Amino acid sequence: MMPMLQVTDLNTYYGQSHILHDVSVSIDQGEVVVLLGPNGHGKSTLLKSICGLVDKVQGRITYLGREIKGIRTEKIVNLGITYIAENRELFPYMTVLENLKLGAYTKNARAHEKKNLERVFELFPRLLDRKEQLASTMSGGEAKMLAVARGLMSNAEFMCIDEPSLGLQPSLRLEIFRTIREINRQGKTVFLVEQNIPQITELADRIYVMEEGRISFAGSKDEALSNDHLKEIFLGM
Amino acid sequence: MFFGQDTILLIYEIVDVIISGLTIGSVYALMAIGMTLVYGVTKAFNFAYGEFYNMAGFFAWILIVPLGLKTGGYVAVFMMVIPVMFVLGYGVEKLLIAPLRKHDDWENKVMLLTLGLSLFLASLYMVVFGARMKTLPPFIEGTAEVGELVFSYQDIMIFVLSIGSILTFWWILNRTRLGMAVRAVAQNPMGAKIVGIPKERIFAATFAISTAMVGFGGVLLSQKWFIDPGSGADVMIKAWVVTAFGGMGSIRGSLYAAFIIGMLEAFVGWVFGLSYGILALFILLLATLSLRPQGLMGKGA
Numbered sequence: 024m025m026p027m028l029q030v031t032d033l034n035t036y037y038g039q040s041h042i043l044h045d046v047s048v049s050i051d052q053g054e055v056v057v058l059l060g061p062n063g064h065g066k067s068t069l070l071k072s073i074c075g076l077v078d079k080v081q082g083r084i085t086y087l088g089r090e091i092k093g094i095r096t097e098k099i100v101n102l103g104i105t106y107i108a109e110n111r112e113l114f115p116y117m118t119v120l121e122n123l124k125l126g127a128y129t130k131n132a133r134a135h136e137k138k139n140l141e142r143v144f145e146l147f148p149r150l151l152d153r154k155e156q157l158a159s160t161m162s163g164g165e166a167k168m169l170a171v172a173r174g175l176m177s178n179a180e181f182m183c184i185d186e187p188s189l190g191l192q193p194s195l196r197l198e199i200f201r202t203i204r205e206i207n208r209q210g211k212t213v214f215l216v217e218q219n220i221p222q223i224t225e226l227a228d229r230i231y232v233m234e235e236g237r238i239s240f241a242g243s244k245d246e247a248l249s250n251d252h253l254k255e256i257f258l259g260m
Numbered sequence: 261m262f263f264g265q266d267t268i269l270l271i272y273e274i275v276d277v278i279i280s281g282l283t284i285g286s287v288y289a290l291m292a293i294g295m296t297l298v299y300g301v302t303k304a305f306n307f308a309y310g311e312f313y314n315m316a317g318f319f320a321w322i323l324i325v326p327l328g329l330k331t332g333g334y335v336a337v338f339m340m341v342i343p344v345m346f347v348l349g350y351g352v353e354k355l356l357i358a359p360l361r362k363h364d365d366w367e368n369k370v371m372l373l374t375l376g377l378s379l380f381l382a383s384l385y386m387v388v389f390g391a392r393m394k395t396l397p398p399f400i401e402g403t404a405e406v407g408e409l410v411f412s413y414q415d416i417m418i419f420v421l422s423i424g425s426i427l428t429f430w431w432i433l434n435r436t437r438l439g440m441a442v443r444a445v446a447q448n449p450m451g452a453k454i455v456g457i458p459k460e461r462i463f464a465a466t467f468a469i470s471t472a473m474v475g476f477g478g479v480l481l482s483q484k485w486f487i488d489p490g491s492g493a494d495v496m497i498k499a500w501v502v503t504a505f506g507g508m509g510s511i512r513g514s515l516y517a518a519f520i521i522g523m524l525e526a527f528v529g530w531v532f533g534l535s536y537g538i539l540a541l542f543i544l545l546l547a548t549l550s551l552r553p554q555g556l557m558g559k560g561a
Binding site: 095096099100101105108113114116124125126128132 | 440443444447448450451453454455458
């Protein structure tokens with residue numbers, strides 16, 4: 024079967040600095056794939072490269088067999104890929120509802136706006152209670168949920184989620200992981216970046232590890248758990 | 261009778277000054293909102309703003325005087341001039357400003373380019389229309405009298421149309437998809453990109469809306485005063501004063517600032533004479549900017 028998303032020999036640059044070196048990953052439909060690695064080693068850059076948010080990219084990125092490297096973000100979003108940023112990137116002086124509506128900006132998303140809004144409020148009842156509240160007045164955990172919810176509004180099938188647990192207390196982390204599991208059960212494919220959270224392995228079907236801009240490990244959850252090097256540096260076991 | 265005749269006359273005069281302040285304020289608000297919008301969304305400053313004001317005046321003049329447009333009167337003029345200004349603004353952004361965004365420090369380059377554009381347009385008007393000022397027929401004549409107070413219908417119309425266009429603008433910004441996208445880009449360009457808003461098109465649309473607004477103001481005021489090919493810079497500076505006082509990029513700030521300045525001009529002008537009104541305006545601006553550099557409602561330095 025053809026993978027849903029395939030990245031082949033990707034090299035990415037920020038100005039003069041070479042960030043990603045010959046990175047190849049592939050993700051199948053319905054999977055939750057987790058990309059682990061230390062901070063500042065290029066994990067976010069890989070997600071941003073997929074979503075067209077980095078200017079200088081070489082290599083191949085195909086989504087459902089179609090080359091998407093170098094095309095504009097709005098087209099990539101319209102094809103069904105969404106990026107949920109680690110720092111959320113919400114619209115601070117707009118209400119929760121306005122943020123969600125803007126999540127459904129592309130043509131494809133607009134056609135399913137009503138259905139997705141209902142689904143999002145089912146998944147995050149707290150957002151329904153706060154739909155008239157300004158995004159800037161929300162707590163860290165709620166803002167995170169809003170970012171995920173806004174991503175769902177794009178009607179994406181493939182969700183790139185960048186460190187959803189960042190800055191959250193443990194109970195909220197578990198809640199957000201549970202929600203991501205639920206989103207996956209509803210059929211979305213998830214490519215998720217995390218640093219070193221032990222609970223994340225519960226969520227993952229497969230794991231990649233990135234160090235210094237290169238993929239240093241690829242394998243199943245069990246393989247990752249039995250790998251001494253990984254256990255030591257990422258899972259703290 | 262509680263008041264003497266003098267007191268009543270004084271009250272009438274004060275009411276008259278307040279109304280004049282409101283009228284001036286409403287036009288300032290329209291012009292300043294158009295200017296601050298571009299700054300708020302694209303973070304670049306448009307120095308050619310005042311020339312677009314004159315351009316709309318000249319378009320109206322061409323339609324009414326040489327072409328002798330009679331049918332529909334000013335309604336027809338607005339319906340032709342405003343879309344032309346919108347398309348023109350869109351084109352200027354796409355052709356002249358957008359290419360600059362590929363460079364570092366493009367905000368400053370945009371200022372230099374629009375300054376050049378402003379000089380070019382001012383000279384163009386001189387060459388094409390000559391230095392003599394043009395006048396337009398007023399869109400309405402006559403006065404209404406309420407007791408001792410006399411209102412010209414023209415001033416009432418200017419006030420109503422300015423407020424009407426500000427409300428239309430507010431509606432577009434808050435109730436349409438385009439307006440939501442404009443606000444999204446202003447509040448968080450990265451967030452806007454992530455949800456799939458085509459930022460370049462929004463920049464151009466913002467510039468187009470701004471150009472249409474100043475064009476509307478241009479027709480509105482040109483029929484009261486006159487069209488002066490060299491007045492673009494003055495108009496730009498006036499709009500800038502209101503914008504800077506209110507806080508660059510803040511629409512609400514511009515709105516408050518416009519009415520405060522309108523009132524200040526009217527009252528100082530009434531008490532001390534017209535030229536003192538302008539002086540008071542600049543003193544207010546300097547005092548505000550030295551105490552609060554971001555203006556009344558700016559987001560901080």
